[in-house]
Amino acid sequence: MKKFLAVLAAFGLALSANAADKTYKLKLASTWESTTPVLGDAAKEFKRVVETLSDGRLEVRIDYPSKHKSPFGILDFVKGGQYDIGYTASYYYKGKDANTMFFTAVPFGMTATELRAWYEFGGGKQLEEKVYDKYNIKVFLAGDTGTQMGGWFKKEIKSVDDLKGLKIRIPGFGGEVMARVGATINTIPTGELYMALEMGTIDSVEWVSPAFDMGLGFHKIAKYYYTGWQEPSGQTQFFVNKKTYEKLPADLQAVIEAAANEVASMLNSRSFFDNAEYWAKMKAEYPDIEVRSFPQDVMDALRKASDEILDEEAAKDPLFKEILDSQRAFLAKAREWTKISEFSYIQKTTK
Amino acid sequence: MKKFLAVLAAFGLALSANAADKTYKLKLASTWESTTPVLGDAAKEFKRVVETLSDGRLEVRIDYPSKHKSPFGILDFVKGGQYDIGYTASYYYKGKDANTMFFTAVPFGMTATELRAWYEFGGGKQLEEKVYDKYNIKVFLAGDTGTQMGGWFKKEIKSVDDLKGLKIRIPGFGGEVMARVGATINTIPTGELYMALEMGTIDSVEWVSPAFDMGLGFHKIAKYYYTGWQEPSGQTQFFVNKKTYEKLPADLQAVIEAAANEVASMLNSRSFFDNAEYWAKMKAEYPDIEVRSFPQDVMDALRKASDEILDEEAAKDPLFKEILDSQRAFLAKAREWTKISEFSYIQKTTK
Numbered sequence: 001m002k003k004f005l006a007v008l009a010a011f012g013l014a015l016s017a018n019a020a021d022k023t024y025k026l027k028l029a030s031t032w033e034s035t036t037p038v039l040g041d042a043a044k045e046f047k048r049v050v051e052t053l054s055d056g057r058l059e060v061r062i063d064y065p066s067k068h069k070s071p072f073g074i075l076d077f078v079k080g081g082q083y084d085i086g087y088t089a090s091y092y093y094k095g096k097d098a099n100t101m102f103f104t105a106v107p108f109g110m111t112a113t114e115l116r117a118w119y120e121f122g123g124g125k126q127l128e129e130k131v132y133d134k135y136n137i138k139v140f141l142a143g144d145t146g147t148q149m150g151g152w153f154k155k156e157i158k159s160v161d162d163l164k165g166l167k168i169r170i171p172g173f174g175g176e177v178m179a180r181v182g183a184t185i186n187t188i189p190t191g192e193l194y195m196a197l198e199m200g201t202i203d204s205v206e207w208v209s210p211a212f213d214m215g216l217g218f219h220k221i222a223k224y225y226y227t228g229w230q231e232p233s234g235q236t237q238f239f240v241n242k243k244t245y246e247k248l249p250a251d252l253q254a255v256i257e258a259a260a261n262e263v264a265s266m267l268n269s270r271s272f273f274d275n276a277e278y279w280a281k282m283k284a285e286y287p288d289i290e291v292r293s294f295p296q297d298v299m300d301a302l303r304k305a306s307d308e309i310l311d312e313e314a315a316k317d318p319l320f321k322e323i324l325d326s327q328r329a330f331l332a333k334a335r336e337w338t339k340i341s342e343f344s345y346i347q348k349t350t351k
Numbered sequence: 352m353k354k355f356l357a358v359l360a361a362f363g364l365a366l367s368a369n370a371a372d373k374t375y376k377l378k379l380a381s382t383w384e385s386t387t388p389v390l391g392d393a394a395k396e397f398k399r400v401v402e403t404l405s406d407g408r409l410e411v412r413i414d415y416p417s418k419h420k421s422p423f424g425i426l427d428f429v430k431g432g433q434y435d436i437g438y439t440a441s442y443y444y445k446g447k448d449a450n451t452m453f454f455t456a457v458p459f460g461m462t463a464t465e466l467r468a469w470y471e472f473g474g475g476k477q478l479e480e481k482v483y484d485k486y487n488i489k490v491f492l493a494g495d496t497g498t499q500m501g502g503w504f505k506k507e508i509k510s511v512d513d514l515k516g517l518k519i520r521i522p523g524f525g526g527e528v529m530a531r532v533g534a535t536i537n538t539i540p541t542g543e544l545y546m547a548l549e550m551g552t553i554d555s556v557e558w559v560s561p562a563f564d565m566g567l568g569f570h571k572i573a574k575y576y577y578t579g580w581q582e583p584s585g586q587t588q589f590f591v592n593k594k595t596y597e598k599l600p601a602d603l604q605a606v607i608e609a610a611a612n613e614v615a616s617m618l619n620s621r622s623f624f625d626n627a628e629y630w631a632k633m634k635a636e637y638p639d640i641e642v643r644s645f646p647q648d649v650m651d652a653l654r655k656a657s658d659e660i661l662d663e664e665a666a667k668d669p670l671f672k673e674i675l676d677s678q679r680a681f682l683a684k685a686r687e688w689t690k691i692s693e694f695s696y697i698q699k700t701t702k
Contacts, residue, residue: 049605049609052601052602052605053404053602053605053606053609054602055600055601055602108700111693111696111697112693113464113619113620113623114623116616116619116620116623117620117621117623117624117627118624119620120616120617120620120621120624121620121621121624121625122624146692146693147692147693147696148692149691149692209692210688225691227691227692227695227696227699228692228695228696229696229699229700232693232696232700249406250403250406251403251404251405251406254400254403254404255404257613258400258404258609258610258612258613259609261609261612261613261616262608262609262612264616265467265471265612265615265616266471268464268467269464269467269468269470269471269472270468270471270472272464272465272467272468272685272688273468273469273471273472273473274472275688275692276468276681276684276685276687276688277684279684279687279688279691280684280687280688283687291691293695293698293699294699299699299700303700330627333627333628333630333631334623334627335697335701336627336630336631336634337561337623337626337627337630337631338697339697339701340500340576340578340630340642341497341498341499341500341560341578341579341626342462342463342497342498342583343694343697343698344578344579344644345462345498345578345579345580345583346462346686346689346690346694347644347694347698348578348580348644348645348650349459349580349583349650349654350686350690
């Protein structure tokens with residue numbers, strides 16, 4: 001298009017601000033720093049794809065938390081129009097609106113593949129619109145970090161009693177569930193977590209997965225790495241201010257959607273790849289790490305607490321109930337298919 | 352852009368054929384008919400996204416096999432330039448070039464998630480370029496149909512001996528493996544498969560998965576539905592003629608890539624969603640269907656035969672060996688991560 005404008009200029013023609021080739025400058029606020037593993041590249045990739053696809057008609061400027069100072073304020077930024085676009089995870093706004101949680105992760109809920117299928121073809125997208133319309137936000141999926149680990153524990157968990165009074169750093173819904181089964185939930189700033197775990201201020205820390213965890217070093221001081229139950233998926237999102245979005249011509253609206261999709265594919269694969277690589281590295285360097293899963297009575301107690309919290313919330317809010325029912329109904333079918341296809345394949349062919 | 356051209360026309364300006372806004376007409380040949388479950392919509396979605404993103408500067412015309420008559424001739428069509436783009440699966444060209452197989456599915460190989468991570472970040476894309484450069488084809492991933500079922504069997508398979516002489520319809524590499532363990536492989540046209548299974552001309556038929564299988568009715572006459580081993584993934588591809596691709600401006604090249612990506616996301620979710628829905632429907636209507644997995648000795652025999660065939664081919668062709676080694680090395684790491692993350696989550700939280 002720039003070449004074409006030069007041709008026009010040669011004819012002595014200038015373009016009015018309303019012409020189809022107007023350039024739109026979009027400001028993007030990211031929850032994660034540029035240096036965060038896996039997620040740090042997503043906003044950059046979005047900018048690259050948007051600018052290439054639009055041949056420069058869309059320009060994206062990215063602000064990271066070091067600049068905007070509010071990693072969990074992205075919803076308000078985009079709602080209020082301070083930023084046109086936000087890169088974040090829906091469930092960070094659970095305190096503001098419990099319904100946002102369903103689009104990132106639900107304890108004992110859907111895996112990344114199941115969640116995305118529900119979203120695209122099982123009514124999830126329409127339910128998400130019901131949630132975000134009141135914030136004047138249009139949402140695009142931006143990739144999934146996959147099943148999270150259950151966290152690093154200094155001692156083995158052999159029964160529900162071992163959780164009573166245990167000092168665990170686990171945020172969000174997972175933390176609420178752990179509190180209900182008797183654990184003591186701590187909120188300690190990231191920079192102090194290692195020391196807190198080493199000193200015994202906390203007995204356990206739930207973070208993410210090997211690619212994210214390794215840099216923080218928890219594996220050096222807590223040898224039990226528990227498998228996950230609290231975040232079977234980790235779907236991230238682009239929030240787009242509706243007024244900004246609606247004033248774009250149709251092809252540039254499609255560019256936003258396509259770019260989000262490319263980021264999502266990249267992020268899905270990047271998360272998986274990096275976790276596989278870091279897990280191999282971690283095991284090689286620290287062969288004493290032991291992977292454990294919670295015993296059945298612990299899983300049952302966590303599931304019961306999780307279901308109770310979900311049902312309590314559903315009793316208060318019809319939209320929460322509508323989304324919960326929709327996810328539970330699809331999960332029942334989805335898991336039956338998962339079990340006889342990919343799950344069975346892995347179970348029967350992996351030594 | 353069309354509005355803009357109208358503005359130009361009002362100024363009495365016409366565009367030369369070489370201007371940046373030239374329209375490119377692309378012919379696309381699809382392996383699958385428009386009516387094929389799941390896959391039949393992919394080419395249509397590609398056309399829709401390409402034309403929207405390019406604001407009409409790219410136009411796509413789709414030909415289905417009912418027109419071009421050669422569902423498995425897509426590689427030659429695109430290589431020769433009769434078609435600019437092909438929508439197909441790489442492994443259909445295994446007879447022409449064994450290396451094409453690695454990018455769709457390998458028995459006992461990677462799942463869809465593992466394969467895509469290897470492709471994007473583990474060197475897979477570069478190896479695919481080595482394979483397809485000689486055909487003047489640029490390849491874009493177009494979505495995965497997921498883990499296939501092992502097929503419909505009229506009798507239970509209790510040991511390797513039960514496979515000896517068993518008449519199975521199973522094409523491709525899976526068929527070669529089954530032949531090596533003693534089965535008799537039949538190639539019967541699709542339209543005759545149901546009758547052949549009913550009459551006992553064949554004892555078993557491997558097709559795809561519930562969304563694809565249900566319409567063919569095999570579940571009415573063969574009650575054992577075996578879990579899969581032969582196609583843990585089912586990655587489809589867009590082939591693009593390199594000369595066509597290289598003459599496009601950078602933003603339209605990016606449009607092709609972005610559209611392929613959107614099709615891939617759609618197809619991944621659509622396959623999963625439809626399989627979940629059809630499996631629920633099939634079980635409800637035919638409660639006698641029994642899901643089985645091959646016993647360990649059968650799995651061991653199939654894996655041994657598969658590895659032998661792969662190693663024989665690797666001994667003949669250094670590029671085959673390079674790709675096989677790369678996939679095996681990544682799979683070893685990838686599966687360890689899969690096991691402690693999503694697999695463990697499903698295993699420990701699903702009743």
